[in-house]
Amino acid sequence: MVYSKRLDGRGFDELRPIEAKAGVIKNAEGSAYFRMGKTIAYAAVYGPREMFPKFKQDPKKGVIRCNYNMMPFSGAGERVRPGPSRRSKEISFVTDKALIPTVDLEDFPNAVVDVYIELPQTDAGSRCCGINAAAIALADAGIPMRDIVASVAVGQADNQILVDLTYEEEHLPEYTECESKDVADIPVAIIPSTGQISLLQMDGIIEKDALMKALHKAKEVISKISEVQKNALKEKYAAESIENNE
Amino acid sequence: MSILVKDKEVVVPGEALADDLGFIPGYGTYRFNNKLLASRLGLVNIEGKVIKTIPLAGKYLPKRNDVVIGRVIDILISGWRCDINSPYTAVLSSKETPEFIEKNDDLSRYFDLDDYVVAKITNVTSQNLIDLTVRDQGLRKLRGGRIISVNTHKVPRIIGKKGSMVTMIKQATNCRIIVGQNGWIYVDGEPQNENIAVLAINKIASESHLSGLTERIKEFLEKETGVKINLEDKGDYNGLQ
Numbered sequence: 169m170v171y172s173k174r175l176d177g178r179g180f181d182e183l184r185p186i187e188a189k190a191g192v193i194k195n196a197e198g199s200a201y202f203r204m205g206k207t208i209a210y211a212a213v214y215g216p217r218e219m220f221p222k223f224k225q226d227p228k229k230g231v232i233r234c235n236y237n238m239m240p241f242s243g244a245g246e247r248v249r250p251g252p253s254r255r256s257k258e259i260s261f262v263t264d265k266a267l268i269p270t271v272d273l274e275d276f277p278n279a280v281v282d283v284y285i286e287l288p289q290t291d292a293g294s295r296c297c298g299i300n301a302a303a304i305a306l307a308d309a310g311i312p313m314r315d316i317v318a319s320v321a322v323g324q325a326d327n328q329i330l331v332d333l334t335y336e337e338e339h340l341p342e343y344t345e346c347e348s349k350d351v352a353d354i355p356v357a358i359i360p361s362t363g364q365i366s367l368l369q370m371d372g373i374i375e376k377d378a379l380m381k382a383l384h385k386a387k388e389v390i391s392k393i394s395e396v397q398k399n400a401l402k403e404k405y406a407a408e409s410i411e412n413n414e
Numbered sequence: 415m416s417i418l419v420k421d422k423e424v425v426v427p428g429e430a431l432a433d434d435l436g437f438i439p440g441y442g443t444y445r446f447n448n449k450l451l452a453s454r455l456g457l458v459n460i461e462g463k464v465i466k467t468i469p470l471a472g473k474y475l476p477k478r479n480d481v482v483i484g485r486v487i488d489i490l491i492s493g494w495r496c497d498i499n500s501p502y503t504a505v506l507s508s509k510e511t512p513e514f515i516e517k518n519d520d521l522s523r524y525f526d527l528d529d530y531v532v533a534k535i536t537n538v539t540s541q542n543l544i545d546l547t548v549r550d551q552g553l554r555k556l557r558g559g560r561i562i563s564v565n566t567h568k569v570p571r572i573i574g575k576k577g578s579m580v581t582m583i584k585q586a587t588n589c590r591i592i593v594g595q596n597g598w599i600y601v602d603g604e605p606q607n608e609n610i611a612v613l614a615i616n617k618i619a620s621e622s623h624l625s626g627l628t629e630r631i632k633e634f635l636e637k638e639t640g641v642k643i644n645l646e647d648k649g650d651y652n653g654l655q
Contacts, residue, residue: 198471216473216501227541270427272453275475277541279501307427307455310472310567314444314453315428361428361451394428401426401455405470405623 170347171326175336176205183320183332183389188300188400190308198309200400202301205334206291211301212284213309216273219280230273234263234283236298242290244335259295266299266319266357266367272312281311292335293321296355299367304397308404317366318393319357322382324350324374329382331389338371350374356386360394363387421460424470424623425452431465440466457623470623474500474566474596476535476544481553483561483594484546486529489521496531496546499563499596504544506533512549530556530600532592559590559602562612564619566597571622572615579618579628586635586643587611610638 174180184205193199196212203209219225236259238248252260263285273281283305285298296319303317323333325340327348341349352374357367365383374382416434419425431443432450439445442454443465452458456467476482476498484496484504493507508515511524525531532553533546548554564572573580573593584591589603589611601611614631621627632643 197473218501218503276501308471310455310469312442312453313427314446314451316426359428361430361446361449398426398429402424405424 171328171340171344174330175343176334180328181331181385181389183392184334186393186396188304188396190304190400190404196305196309198305198307198311200301200304200308202297202304202397204293204297204300204332206289207294207297208287208289209294209297209301210286210288211298211305212286213281213302213305213311214284215281215309216276216279216311217282219278224280225278227277230276230279230281232264232267232271232273232281232283234260234267234285234302236260236263236285236287236295238287238290238294242287244291259298262367262369263295263299263302266317267302267306269364269366270303270313270315270317270359271306272314275312281306281309292333292338292353293355295319295367296321296357299357300393300397304400307401315359315361316394316397317357318360318390318397319355319367320386320389320393321353321355322386323353323372324378324382325352329378329385331385352379352382354379354382354386356383356390358387358390360390417460417465419458421458423458424456425458425467426455427451427453431458436463438464440464442467442469469567471565472567474498476500476502476504476538476542477595478535478538480535480595481592482533482535482546482596483556483592483598483600484531484533484596486525486527486531489525489527492521494521494525496533498544498546499566499594499598500544502542502544504533504535504546506531506546506548510536510545510547510549525555530561530598532556532594532600556592556600556602559600560608560612562599562601562615564597564599564615566595568619568622569593569595569597571627572599572618574628579631582628582632582643583611583614583635586639586641587614607639610635613638 187203189201192201193212198213200211283302299319326346336343338353350373352372354370417432429452444453454469456469459466482498484498486494487497488495496504498504533548536547537545587607592600
């Protein structure tokens with residue numbers, strides 16, 4: 169039996185409910201909240217500031233340093249061990265690489281922009297959610313950047329191409345009867361104005377045609393995420409004016 | 415036909431501002447194919463054919479001849495290292511003081527750790543090494559009063575046209591106020607008046623992107639101090655006093 173209706177009742181090209189807010193952490197230079205369904209990410213940007221340890225300074229341009237962290241009580245019920253793990257280090261690294269093509273830190277030699285991404289609750293797609301939050305937070309911090317990166321996961325389960333997979337869908341054969349045991353989960357980050365891909369990872373097995381189809385789907389839905397991100401930043405300033413007019 | 419945004423509208427990075435090659439990209443914008451896009455969060459400013467964005471957020475980037483307020487964070491062999499609320503620290507050389515300092519003199523006699531100084535930036539290198547001086551009128555160590563911090567991009571509104579805004583606050587509250595370009599502001603006066611001045615400054619900072627600011631601040635100050643303000647009385651403003 170082919171996966172004909174999604175477990176949470178969404179359409180196959182439909183995103184989970186998304187929500188974003190800019191400027192949620194007062195102490196940070198810039199910050200953001202981003203929610204995709206049950207996955208929640210907070211990002212805080214500090215800097216540009218002096219880089220320590222000193223040997224990591226780059227005299228040509230500023231450096232961006234991401235830190236992805238799942239909170240102990242996030243995840244599917246099992247306690248997540250705090251501190252850096254192999255997984256979280258890798259995700260910090262790819263987040264960094266996903267954001268670098270857009271930011272322009274030529275004016276900040278020897279400096280670092282720290283991006284802290286914290287996830288209080290996760291249900292698949294946490295790196296995408298983290299990237300979305302981090303991109304808003306960087307813009308909110310007034311960092312010069314070409315565009316706001318948007319990210320979403322696409323994939324295939326039971327021969328059906330899906331957008332924005334949940335945890336259950338990533339492990340679909342454990343939850344429903346499937347014809348095919350192959351599941352693919354592909355997080356993608358896209359620079360909306362150019363359509364360039366700045367993050368592309370894959371977990372699982374997928375055929376070439378299906379992969380290309382899935383990537384096209386990602387490009388289609390990315391504008392919706394981008395819209396939410398841009399509105400979050402604009403709403404911050406609109407909200408400020410309403411507050412002050414009263 | 416080709417400008418896609420309104421003047422003074424909030425724009426975000428990557429947002430298209432115009433789709434015509436007839437416009438010139440200014441600060442905070444860039445050209446991509448035949449579009450003009452924003453590269454910073456800010457307000458759009460359209461001046462003839464030039465489109466630029468005025469940033470709303472971000473850290474202070476040092477500029478030559480800016481008057482800033484700095485905090486001494488280290489004493490070097492022949493000078494002081496100062497935090498100027500920017501990604502980079504600045505150095506005030508002992509040769510840049512009004513009085514002559516002997517070679518082996520104890521530098522903490524002049525400026526000690528955690529002292530605040532008003533200083534002027536004399537030089538900024540490509541690697542953002544910053545030199546300061548206190549050898550000019552009004553530049554000195556700050557005693558008493560308090561230092562408050564605001565976003566550096568709000569400073570022009572706090573100073574106002576030819577210093578009109580800050581002069582108004584000074585008149586109303588009888589405080590000494592020094593506004594550093596880096597967003598640090600020194601306020602010194604009677605404790606109650608100091609409070610009013612700080613409230614007024616914070617009000618300007620949070621409402622700076624809305625029109626009718628001067629009127630609102632005037633009303634606020636008149637209400638708080640109970641004294642009528644005469645807006646006409648403006649002197650020349652040099653960033654200090």
